[in-house]
Amino acid sequence: MADWTDTIPEAAQAYIQGRHLDEVECIVSDLAGVARGKAMPGPKFAKQSHFYLPNSIFLQTITGDWADIEGEAWTEPDMVLTPDFNTATAAPWTGDVTLQVIHDINDQDGNPVPISPRNVLKRVVKLYQDKGWTPVVAPEMEFFLVARNTNPALPIEPPMGRSGRRAAARQAYSMSAVDEYGPVIDDIYDFAELQGFEIDGILQEGGAGQVELNMRHGDPVKLADEIFYFKRMIREAALRHDCYATFMAKPIEDEPGSAMHIHHSVVDSKTGVNIFSNPDGSETHYFQHFIGGLQHHLPSAIALLAPYVNSYRRYVRDHAAPINLAWARDNRTTGLRVPISGPDARRVENRLAGMDCNPYLGIAASLACGYLGLIEQRSPSQEFVGDAYDSDEGIPRGVNEALDLFAENTALRDVLGEQFCTAYSAVKSLEYKAFLQVISPWEREHLLLNV
Missing domain, CATH: 3.10.20.70 (Glutamine synthetase, N-terminal domain)
Incomplete structure (x- = not known):
């Protein structure tokens, strides 16, 4: 022992x-x-x-x-x-x-099993390492605390707060809103400390009972492990206080969805210098190519970033979720955002991934797109100016379309591994087939007597 x-x-x-x-x-x-x-x-x-x-x-x-x-x-x-x-x-x-x-x-x-999600991420990280690069990520986790829901036929409701009222929406960054379910947050902090995990911050998001947890930047595999652990731990913290934590992309109608924003940078493995910045602080061609790779390959990777039918309910215009592949500096309406930072911390934020994705696969897919941009020397579009919700969408809007694009992108499949891609498509196709057998309340309400 x-x-x-x-x-x-x-x-x-x-x-x-x-x-x-x-x-x-x-x-x-x-x-x-x-x-x-x-x-x-x-x-x-x-x-x-x-x-x-x-x-x-x-x-x-x-x-x-x-x-x-x-x-x-x-x-x-x-x-x-x-x-x-x-x-x-x-x-x-x-x-x-x-x-x-x-x-x-x-x-x-003794060979790594290629369909293991953790091995898929390790495979992508090794491709960077073979080029003398070290990828760095910083994930953001969004999730909802909701009232217990033991009947799937009933809509999800926000949790009851300490005030005796249900958590209110449209209270982003409100400290009072977070205090409504403070005991759950306290347990999350306590559990994280016992587990040795560092939380960069917790805040109230825009949805009723919606919370965002930020993590420090670091090694992709280590942070994916932590998200994997965090999801289970947050659920357990919620259950202690008679509510659920859910990582569904869109659990409540007319509320924002939950994302797993992924911040990316790449450093030189020998020097530790961010390859996105020149010595004078300006942006490098690597920075442009990384964005270009995301723009070109992300439509084919959406099947991994939005893995369920519910995932696509999050992509709603003007509803705190990007629906496009535009990029811009400090603009949260674009799918790809460049946050304000110094040259050493220059990074690209992918805002398309849903919190319902497997963290290993979401990070692997996003890094794979950026890697291909670096290798193929992809040029990005012009920086978007204004409200990108008015731009073309550019991403698939359903599981079938996403899986078709995933099947067609041979470069992406080569990076992720063909055996994994084949298994993933088979699983997701079967899930979608099962979903199509379910008749929804909307269909019964509007079609039963009217068509």
């Missing part, structure tokens, strides 16, 4: 110090970002170096169905899962002393 616990992060060591470690949760992310794996007693975990899961966990849809890959036999071979001790962190909401550990996933020959 002492051997492996000596290698885990300080926060995890502090959490179990002087206590009996009851349980270790051995987890990985599936395509949806759901934690899959096994829980085992702490002493048992200490005695084994790996365990197995079938590769079919990456072919399961959000509804629990299983997708088939054309031309491949359904044999469900085992994958080998090995703990990445750098990811060990507390699960402080549990009743006993529990640690979570994300595992690396290889096949039985």
Whole structure:
């Protein structure tokens, strides 16, 4: 036991110090970002170096169905899962002393399993590294706290605040609005501290009960791991206070949706210098090419950034969500925004990703588009001036269209890996087929007696 616990992060060591470690949760992310794996007693975990899961966990849809890959036999071979001790962190909401550990996933020959979302992101990061670059990201997480909803047929409602009223909309940046559900926020801070995660800030967003959590910039894989952990932790914090946390892109009608804005920069691996800035502080051709790559390839990557039917309900004109591929400095109506910063922190913010996307895949897709722009030396459009909601949309508006564009972009599929892309498309197509079998309340209200 002492051997492996000596290698885990300080926060995890502090959490179990002087206590009996009851349980270790051995987890990985599936395509949806759901934690899959096994829980085992702490002493048992200490005695084994790996365990197995079938590769079919990456072919399961959000509804629990299983997708088939054309031309491949359904044999469900085992994958080998090995703990990445750098990811060990507390699960402080549990009743006993529990640690979570994300595992690396290889096949039985020791090769990374290409359809694992974490491996897809590692693949993209390595492409940068092979060019002498280090990608840096800073994600923003938006989510809603909502009243408990045990009947899916009923609309989602905002949570009840400490005032006895339901959380109000259109209160962006209001401290009083955040105070309405302060106990949940307090638990999020407390859990984050115990898990060793650094929160850059929490604020009230524009929707009723909508919160934004900002994270410090850093390594893409590490931050994707943290978002993966944060989603589970935030849900647990909400449940302690008789409400839900949801990362749906659009949970409440007529309210803004929830995004996962991704800030990108790229530094020279040897010097640590931001390649987006010249020594005199001006913008480099790398900066322009990165934006050009995002503009050219993002339509094909929307299938990963907006993975569900509900995702496209977020893309509403004049509703705090970009619907275009325009870029501009300090302009939140564009899909690609260049925030105010000094030369060292020059970066590009991709505002198109929804919070419902798998963090590994959302970050991988966005970085892949920027990488292709650098390699292909893509030139961006002219900087947009004015309200970009009046511009052409330029992005797919539904799952089918998004998957068609995803299938056609051979350059993007080569970066992400063809085996992954094939599996992802199969899963998403099956999910969409299941959705089409559901008759909605809108259809019953307006079509039952009128057509």
